Amino acid sequence: IGGSDMYRQQILDHYKNPRNYGEIEEPTFTHVGENPMCGDTIEMDVVLDDDESTIEGVAFRGDGCAISQAAASMLSEELQGMETDVLEEMDRDDIIDMLGVDISPMRVKCAVLAEKVAQDGLEIYLGEKDLDMTTTEEDD
Ligand code: FES
Ligand code: FES
Numbered sequence: 507i508g509g510s511d512m513y514r515q516q517i518l519d520h521y522k523n524p525r526n527y528g529e530i531e532e533p534t535f536t537h538v539g540e541n542p543m544c545g546d547t548i549e550m551d552v553v554l555d556d557d558e559s560t561i562e563g564v565a566f567r568g569d570g571c572a573i574s575q576a577a578a579s580m581l582s583e584e585l586q587g588m589e590t591d592v593l594e595e596m597d598r599d600d601i602i603d604m605l606g607v608d609i610s611p612m613r614v615k616c617a618v619l620a621e622k623v624a625q626d627g628l629e630i631y632l633g634e635k636d637l638d639m640t641t642t643e644e645d646d
Contacts, residue, residue: 513606516580521572526582530565534558537627539641541619546570548578548623554590558632561588564624571616573609578620580604585624593628596621 533551540547546569553563564585566578584604585593598618602609609617622641629635 510606517572517576517605517607520576520579524566524568524575524579524582526565526579526586527567528565529567530563533563533565535627535631537623537630537641539619539623539626541570541574541615542642543615544570546574546616546619548574548620550578550582550620550623550627552585552624552627554631559590561585561590561593566620566623568620570619573605573613573616574619577601577605577617578623581620581624590628590632593625596625 530551530553532553534554536549536551538547538549548566548568548570550564550566552561554560555562564582566582568575568578581601581604598614598621601617601621602614605617619641626635626641
């Protein structure tokens with residue numbers, strides 16, 4: 507991982523002490539995704555408010571490299587209270603900015619796994635995307 511020490515420390519801290527790690531009992535939706543290259547997984551529970559415009563709660567479980575897991579932890583904090591419109595518009599550049607480090611092309615897939623899980627889960631829930639069971643980094 508390139509970039510400043512401060513950001514590297516932050517990534518390691520999120521990896522070792524993931525925020526919002528666990529389950530939510532009655533989520534609005536749950537979605538799971540994996541990186542087929544390595545088998546890393548992220549599963550996310552999301553709670554939406556009554557009019558489905560704002561994210562009220564997020565929890566995730568996962569297994570994998572420091573970048574995929576730290577990105578999930580950092581994203582789980584950013585998603586709290588976020589408008590669903592904002593989540594739908596997030597892209598890989600937002601995640602790279604959030605991480606604050608240089609990410610090699612190979613590892614961008616690690617970085618964006620959690621974001622794709624959250625976004626695909628939301629779009630499937632809202633009926634904007636065909637139902638499928640898992641997200642992979644290939645279904646761009
Ligand atoms: Fe698999 Fe990072 S090595 S997502
Ligand atoms: Fe191995 Fe992400 S697939 S570094």
